[in-house]
Amino acid sequence: MQELILPTLNEYLFVSGLLFAIGLAGVIVRRNIIVIFMCLEMMLAAASLTLVAFSRFHLVGGLPDYDGQMLVFFIITVAAAEVAVGLAIIVSLYRARQTIHTDDLTSLKG
Amino acid sequence: MPSPLFYLFALLMVAGGLMVVLMRNPVSSALSMVLSFIGLAGLFIGLNSYFVGILQILVYAGAIMVLFIFIIMLLDVKKEEKDNWKGASVAAGVAIPLVLLIQLAGVLSTVKASPKVPTINFEQALQHTNAEGALMYKEGTMIHKRLSAERLSDTHLIGHKLFTDYNFPLQVIAVLLLVATVGCVKLSKKSAPAVAMAASPPNTAPPAKSEPKTPVKPEPEPVVVPPLKKPSVAKNLSEDPPLHTTTDHKRGLIYTERPDDADDLKVISGIGPVLEKKLNDFGIYTYKQIADWSDENISEFDDLLSFKGRITRDSWLTQAAELHTKKQA
Numbered sequence: 001m002q003e004l005i006l007p008t009l010n011e012y013l014f015v016s017g018l019l020f021a022i023g024l025a026g027v028i029v030r031r032n033i034i035v036i037f038m039c040l041e042m043m044l045a046a047a048s049l050t051l052v053a054f055s056r057f058h059l060v061g062g063l064p065d066y067d068g069q070m071l072v073f074f075i076i077t078v079a080a081a082e083v084a085v086g087l088a089i090i091v092s093l094y095r096a097r098q099t100i101h102t103d104d105l106t107s108l109k110g
Numbered sequence: 111m112p113s114p115l116f117y118l119f120a121l122l123m124v125a126g127g128l129m130v131v132l133m134r135n136p137v138s139s140a141l142s143m144v145l146s147f148i149g150l151a152g153l154f155i156g157l158n159s160y161f162v163g164i165l166q167i168l169v170y171a172g173a174i175m176v177l178f179i180f181i182i183m184l185l186d187v188k189k190e191e192k193d194n195w196k197g198a199s200v201a202a203g204v205a206i207p208l209v210l211l212i213q214l215a216g217v218l219s220t221v222k223a224s225p226k227v228p229t230i231n232f233e234q235a236l237q238h239t240n241a242e243g244a245l246m247y248k249e250g251t252m253i254h255k256r257l258s259a260e261r262l263s264d265t266h267l268i269g270h271k272l273f274t275d276y277n278f279p280l281q282v283i284a285v286l287l288l289v290a291t292v293g294c295v296k297l298s299k300k301s302a303p304a305v306a307m308a309a310s311p312p313n314t315a316p317p318a319k320s321e322p323k324t325p326v327k328p329e330p331e332p333v334v335v336p337p338l339k340k341p342s343v344a345k346n347l348s349e350d351p352p353l354h355t356t357t358d359h360k361r362g363l364i365y366t367e368r369p370d371d372a373d374d375l376k377v378i379s380g381i382g383p384v385l386e387k388k389l390n391d392f393g394i395y396t397y398k399q400i401a402d403w404s405d406e407n408i409s410e411f412d413d414l415l416s417f418k419g420r421i422t423r424d425s426w427l428t429q430a431a432e433l434h435t436k437k438q439a
Binding site for chain 2: 004005006007008009010011012013014015017018019020021022023024025026028029030031032034035037038039041042045048049052053055056057059060061062063064066067069070072073074076077078079080081082083084085087088089090091092094096097098099100104106107
């Protein structure tokens, strides 16, 4: 049986960049504030992938560099808190305006 | 032979991400996001980060996405209409990420030999010492046992790291979670005006809608006012028409010139400076005019200002009636 050629660091970085770009496109194109928020989460997750990839490709004492994974751990925690607060804001926004479309939420712009 | 699993999970992740952006229904977006995160978790596990991979599935695909779906259901979000995708924003949304990707590809292509996955060296890990020269993973511990058996127990290793080097950040993150919890409770609690707003539509909307179809002579509107307001208001609302006005069958009462007591319509949530200008052009200057609109007037102004149902959605009538009573008092 042939030996597997494992993906290199560049491939991981490119895939993560792709996910980030998709998330960015969603944030720019979409008008639904909840979907925009989901795309933001996707961009955050893409950043986590680069951190984990760097952690695996940089050995410290023969083991993956766990500092990178600690950062991912904290990112996930902060993201959870951020989602809870963000969704609470969206709910109160909806309560005040009965809409979650960014086109209708223009009171700052006038 | 290239590793098929990497490509499978990467494809899953990217396809899920694309579907989040392209699906019009927010629920489909949320479910595609779960798919995307499962692919991402697969990539994490392929990188020997089992703990982070499971965390990704538990926290993101589990908790966070359920929260999203919950909110979508709660808010009863409608499908986005096709015309909501504006040409300019689609162009920007394609061009900017594309530039980013090209830049990334350019940078990555300059790397001659992309780093290969290094093999984990268990021997070296067992000999690894900290700054003081003591062994990092002491004999007799679970980590030592697993490493001797050539197994990467990354949960133990992360726990070790978390409670030694990262002890302080862990405490800080605990405070952050507390702050977020308190913030959520505070945010989702209804503030006093919000309570009034939420309480008034059921009381006032039906009378406003069932107003006489012929709005020529304004009748007393007993219930437009929330219950807490004084009864004298009803009289105020039924005063004789002011000067310089005409009564249009379609548009209700309109001023032919700007009255002295013109109100600041921007106070009504949903009306900005642009809309106020438009309304003034149509001869709408006071809260009372808006409060007195009939169903027919509402649909007329909906057409004139070219939005679909925003007047009722933002409950202008209720707001205007409240503001009018406040002004009278």
